[in-house]
Amino acid sequence: MEDLGFLPYFVKPRSGWRYSRSFQTLTSPDALPMSPRPYTQVSDEALARLLRQGDMRAFEEIYHRYWPRLHSLAYKRLRSREATEEIVQDVFTKLWQNREKLVIHVSLTAYLLKAAKYAVLDCQQRELVRQNYREAVQQTASAAHNGTEEAVLHNDLHLQLQAGIERLPTQCRSVFRLSRQEELSMKEIATRLDISEKTVENHLGNALKKLRLSLREFLGGIAWVIASFF
Incomplete structure (x- = not known):
């Protein structure tokens, strides 16, 4: 100056x-x-x-x-x-x-x-x-933080779910995997396992019940999160 x-x-x-x-x-x-x-x-x-x-x-x-x-x-x-x-x-x-x-x-x-x-x-x-720059930086940092938390939660939930599936009885576990992972219908599962559709329905109901119970404590009772996995 x-x-x-x-x-x-x-x-x-x-x-x-x-x-x-x-x-x-x-x-x-x-x-x-x-x-x-x-x-x-x-x-x-x-x-x-x-x-x-x-x-x-x-x-x-x-x-x-x-x-x-x-x-x-x-x-x-x-x-x-x-x-x-x-x-x-x-x-x-x-x-x-x-x-x-x-x-x-x-x-x-x-x-x-x-x-x-x-x-x-x-x-x-x-x-x-x-x-605007400060807000953009804060939003980016917040999004990154939230994204990291969500990724950790998703990973932990996946591990908890897999552990619950492994604890299911053999026939029950097979029915659940064919239904949720291979997306077969009850009729297709019954044909593959050579069991009745009613038995498939019972096994699937028992599997979902046991998995909900195993995830209840982990999820803190958030029912909609549980439902999204089943």
Whole structure:
């Protein structure tokens, strides 16, 4: 940032009073000791003309006149003192840096207020981008976490189910596997095992009952989860 060393203000930091000529230390004019202001009666149009010529005192007068209004406008929209002061400082910095190319079509007031509004919008857009990024990161992390938990639960449930199937009686286990894993009908199972369809139905009912009991404690009584496996 260009050092605007022509502003002879005393600024009071935490460590005490010190003399500063750096624009970066600009603060509210009300917080600064009174100093002679030779351009207090000069019109805005004349100040703008003098500013284009590089008149430091013209810039100082513009700063005194418009700092409160720009600060108020920005603070009402941002509700952040730090962001507001940064925006106001940026507006005045650009005003000085672009003084030779300064073109005001309406009035100095309208020019500065418009510059402040655009600076506020730019600040809000940057904050929105940062907020969206933070939310996207949080959602991604949450999804990854949830996905990991679901994968672990699914794997544990699968192991528990397989253990329950292995504990079934031989004929009962065969009927269950043919029904649920090979997706055979009761008639097809009866033909393959050379038993009646009624026997197939009984074996399948017993298998489901035993598996539900073995999974009840693991699933904490979540009936819909059990049903989804059968």
